[in-house]
């Protein structure tokens with residue numbers, strides 16, 4: 001067991017706290033200021049357009065994650081179910097709807113604000129799932145605000161120029177609709193500037209994640225869940241760029257000094273799928289105790305986009321939005337996972353089968369079996385959910401994690417088999 | 426190697442099992458006791474009973490491995506190993522050719538697949554649901570007002586292909602009552618119950634090639650369970666001599682291996698070294 005070495009906290013976390021407070025206080029102010037506008041956006045939606053128009057952007061999925069992390073989703077979901085939403089649909093959506101019905105929000109205690117800011121506009125992209133469409137429509141009706149959407153081609157193998165052109169057209173249409181609906185005009189150069197900043201933050205975030213290639217890994221999936229907030233919530237802002245510069249410098253120091261998220265790193269694994277928000281702490285402590293570094297993940301890499309080269313910003317947005325992992329076909333996803341296993345020199349992969357998010361779950365069409373049988377990887381599938389803790393069994397998951405480590409240990413101990421034969425009666 | 430005993434304790438959710446081996450790997454004693462509310466006490470009790478037939482002067486414990494749901498509560502264990510690894514280890518000792526192990530316990534069911542060297546390849550446990558476990562059978566037995574042994578005997582006389590259609594424990598109970606009301610023979614409904622469990626187990630098992638062994642309390646006590654599993658897996662099962670003790674046996678075997686692999690821990694101790702774990706009457 002590794003357990004004894006002390007965890008070294010990431011210093012930038014302090015700065016992040018201030019950044020998050022400023023972000024939510026500003027949103028609250030924007031919602032109350034008649035001269036400002038608030039737009040709700042999906043996490044991999046076209047937020048650069050909204051930022052370029054001057055909207056303060058808010059991301060309901062983040063609120064869903066907060067409700068999960070606060071372990072209150074399961075108390076709120078029944079209110080969404082009674083309003084007609086299926087109990088096994090997205091628990092982010094259901095708990096967010098339930099929270100609105102009950103007037104509950106973790107933002108109240110954390111930042112002293114009333115809750116999520118009232119939207120003037122809601123914009124989704126179905127590049128991640130169709131659930132966001134229905135989720136945003138609920139709040140559009142509730143707040144009597146317009147809901148606009150982008151519906152790109154999904155589950156792509158190759159991303160072709162035709163795909164990109166189609167989505168570019170949708171984004172251009174979105175701009176026109178916002179201009180006519182709000183009587184606004186996008187200032188020349190503004191979108192280029194916003195996209196450049198968005199891409200800068202995203203590239204820096206990617207480089208932060210890549211430092212986990214070091215041994216021991218500089219940061220884990222569990223750290224990433226905290227530090228990815230700005231690349232989602234503040235994309236396109238100078239604050240996000242500044243934050244990731246600071247974080248990257250700290251990670252480089254870690255590499256130089258040999259500091260790792262799990263100092264006595266015994267095994268390095270990949271996390272595929274959503275986090276189990278209500279159990280992040282338990283899982284992270286368990287991994288720490290077992291000497292397991294979750295050095296790479298699909299989830300944290302979901303906002304590590306390609307660099308913007310200064311060309312057509314809409315084309316970059318179009319390409320980026322449909323090239324993300326969740327929007328790809330099974331073969332592309334599998335190739336990506338294998339590449340990550342190789343690049344980060346990982347010992348195994350953990351799939352989270354999230355009950356209410358089939359979109360972010362990739363163990364449902366034989367992928368785990370293929371990686372195990374054809375590629376010889378050590379694979380563990382755990383059943384759970386992103387927010388609804390009723391779908392998660394702590395005891396069974398912890399046993400499975402321990403068994404996974406026993407499996408990894410046995411793989412490293414070829415003499416073990418001989419030993420077994422030796423003691424056979 | 427030490428001359429002491431190697432102890433495996435499987436603290437399961439319903440029953441606690443203990444196996445004591447000598448240096449040659451022969452089973453000197455074994456016991457099964459109800460787990461109750463206190464895993465530590467149940468473990469101590471199981472160890473005391475398993476040691477009861479061992480001459481007093483030979484009750485030295487060289488190494489103890491605990492496993493099962495309550496493995497962390499077993500006082501004095503040298504090491505905790507998951508029931509997944511232990512069941513695989515135990516079954517493989519009985520059947521070196523085994524590739525799959527289906528274990529149906531009180532509250533959880535697991536399916537473990539290993540390769541030719543005994544290494545884990547894949548393992549599944551039932552998710553948060555009683556369907557496919559011993560608890561499921563017990564709850565339906567209560568509704569029927571029959572002991573489990575009677576249901577098993579009835580089921581073994583069935584010749585029909587009855588299958589229950591419900592997915593969950595509560596709905597199955599209702600379905601059973603409806604079928605009784607509809608006049609379906611009890612023996613067929615009883616066999617349908619076992620098929621229902623077997624179907625749940627089969628679904629979660631991600632079937633692979635190779636001989637399959639069945640372990641656990643339900644298999645130990647219900648022949649109809651074995652019949653239903655053999656039907657759905659389409660092959661005869663390997664049935665260990667002591668199916669309920671597979672986990673504890675595996676734990677004891679691992680205790681031998683770990684004692685060899687960890688010489689410091691293998692130093693022969695009196696039972697006092699396991700102090701709290703061994704009740705007064707069996708202390709050396």
Ligand code: SF4
Nearest residue numbers: 090128129131357359
């Ligand atoms: S991707 Fe999954 S978690 Fe995210 S909004 Fe869609 S259904 Fe919910």
